[in-house]
Amino acid sequence: MHHGVSAGPDQIPKRVPLGKSLRYFGDGHQISKRITLVDESGADRPRRFWRIPVMDGEFICEHDVGRTNAIGGGNFILLGRSHQSVTLACRAAIAAINPMPGVITPFPGGATRSGSKVGSRYPTLSASTNESFCPSLRHLPDSMLPQEATVAIEVVIDGIDANRIAAAMKAGMEAACHVDAAEPLVGITAGNYGGKLGRHHFHLRDMINLES
Amino acid sequence: MTRIELTARQTLTCRISAFDLRMNDWAGLPTIEIQKQLIHCCQQPIELGEWFDVASHDDAMNHLSVVWSADCGRIDHLGVGWRHGLLVVHGNVGHACGACMTGGRIEIDGNAGDQLGSAIGSRGTGINGGVLIVSGNAGNDAGQRMRRGELYVRGSAGDGMGSLMYAGTIGCGGNAGQRVGIGMRRGTIILPSPSSINPLSHGSTSRFTEPRLLTTPFQTILAHRRWTKNWIGDLIVSRRSVCRGDLTVGGQGEVWF
Numbered sequence: 001m002h003h004g005v006s007a008g009p010d011q012i013p014k015r016v017p018l019g020k021s022l023r024y025f026g027d028g029h030q031i032s033k034r035i036t037l038v039d040e041s042g043a044d045r046p047r048r049f050w051r052i053p054v055m056d057g058e059f060i061c062e063h064d065v066g067r068t069n070a071i072g073g074g075n076f077i078l079l080g081r082s083h084q085s086v087t088l089a090c091r092a093a094i095a096a097i098n099p100m101p102g103v104i105t106p107f108p109g110g111a112t113r114s115g116s117k118v119g120s121r122y123p124t125l126s127a128s129t130n131e132s133f134c135p136s137l138r139h140l141p142d143s144m145l146p147q148e149a150t151v152a153i154e155v156v157i158d159g160i161d162a163n164r165i166a167a168a169m170k171a172g173m174e175a176a177c178h179v180d181a182a183e184p185l186v187g188i189t190a191g192n193y194g195g196k197l198g199r200h201h202f203h204l205r206d207m208i209n210l211e212s
Numbered sequence: 213m214t215r216i217e218l219t220a221r222q223t224l225t226c227r228i229s230a231f232d233l234r235m236n237d238w239a240g241l242p243t244i245e246i247q248k249q250l251i252h253c254c255q256q257p258i259e260l261g262e263w264f265d266v267a268s269h270d271d272a273m274n275h276l277s278v279v280w281s282a283d284c285g286r287i288d289h290l291g292v293g294w295r296h297g298l299l300v301v302h303g304n305v306g307h308a309c310g311a312c313m314t315g316g317r318i319e320i321d322g323n324a325g326d327q328l329g330s331a332i333g334s335r336g337t338g339i340n341g342g343v344l345i346v347s348g349n350a351g352n353d354a355g356q357r358m359r360r361g362e363l364y365v366r367g368s369a370g371d372g373m374g375s376l377m378y379a380g381t382i383g384c385g386g387n388a389g390q391r392v393g394i395g396m397r398r399g400t401i402i403l404p405s406p407s408s409i410n411p412l413s414h415g416s417t418s419r420f421t422e423p424r425l426l427t428t429p430f431q432t433i434l435a436h437r438r439w440t441k442n443w444i445g446d447l448i449v450s451r452r453s454v455c456r457g458d459l460t461v462g463g464q465g466e467v468w469f
Contacts, residue, residue: 029464031398031464031466032379033381033400033430033434034341034360034361035362035381035433035434035437036317036342036343036361036362036437036439037437037438038437038438038439041274042274043274043275044275044316044317044343044439046315046341049430049433051428051430057427057428057429058427058428058429058430060428060429060430060433
């Protein structure tokens with residue numbers, strides 16, 4: 001597991017504990033390794049790794065990793081007539097986004113079927129299913145699913161800054177539109193959350209008009 | 213940062229102990245002060261300047277560098293307690309080189325004597341951090357009581373390599389003598405072959421388990437670092453088996469081969 005930030009605690013004091021907590025899963029069989037690596041400034045820096053035995057070999061992670069401020073939750077939702085067509089479009093979008101620096105698609109496979117909205121009718125939950133795009137809840141008055149769409153899958157993008165997220169969204173949407181599938185997508189939209197979630201708003205029409 | 217170069221004026225004829233040299237404190241010292249540092253020759257204190265020419269200048273590196281261009285095979289305790297920066301010896305070194313070091317890197321372009329990076333005197337811990345690399349052979353008890361850090365010997369090593377080690381990593385590219393890893397608690401010893409530990413020859417009384425398939429992605433992390441020399445990388449990535457031990461002390465150390 002690599003975090004991409006090689007600076008140590010003296011340069012990035014904000015840390016996220018990884019192996020620091022996960023090591024206990026090794027139940028005494030875990031192995032600590034503190035080895036010297038060269039950081040971005042060219043200086044030797046000791047970094048601590050944990051090797052935890054698991055059922056297919058070893059899980060390896062760093063003791064802790066540096067944390068930096070970034071933007072989370074850039075997204076677009078692909079709408080289609082079948083799972084196959086939307087899945088193909090999703091894979092093309094993720095493949096276009098993956099090589100781009102400074103952005104990640106944090107969900108497994110890069111996309112999620114369980115898109116969420118802010119809040120819930122249950123007070124203890126801060127997020128719940130986004131019923132506006134659930135095919136089984138099409139009868140609700142606030143459904144936003146087009147008539148011909150039966151599947152919606154959301155691609156979520158986190159990034160270092162707004163420009164990189166915008167560029168990744170544009171690349172992802174273009175790749176999704178140009179995928180060679182039997183059925184084309186019905187549409188592309190995004191979770192809006194009433195425009196109240198976060199400081200950064202990514203308007204899809206602006207994204208598409210971005211200069212490459 | 214400062215780069216300090218020491219060149220021998222003549223071939224050393226008696227054994228010298230560099231135990232009192234604190235080379236990590238030389239950064240910023242004028243050359244004349246470095247020449248006045250005391251070493252012990254035949255148990256008599258003499259000034260370093262009597263045997264060595266010392267030159268000091270600033271370089272582009274961001275760490276202290278001390279370079280000995282001499283056959284230091286008669287100098288013991290070189291780099292004892294080394295904490296940071298780079299110590300290079302273009303030649304052999306005597307006994308107890310890098311003993312009790314806690315950081316930085318020591319590179320020896322030659323052979324090393326006994327107790328390479330081991331615990332000396334009343335100290336209970338040998339290498340406690342940093343990297344010690346020997347391009348030639350090493351004597352007995354290399355890496356004894358090691359707790360942290362890395363020690364690599366390109367050639368052969370004597371008896372007792374990695375004995376009583378608590379943790380850390382030791383690599384040996386040639387033959388290792390007897391009692392390798394005896395009493396080791398944790399840590400990793402990397403060998404070309406298991407002959408030094410004989411995991412199968414003693415049956416149930418063996419100090420090490422039978423060899424198992426080595427499957428750890430940590431090999432790649434260990435082998436592919438910017439400073440890692442080619443022979444170290446090759447030594448690490450070509451290992452395919454692992455034994456665990458020393459079982460007689462309940463150790464969970466590992467020997468890769």
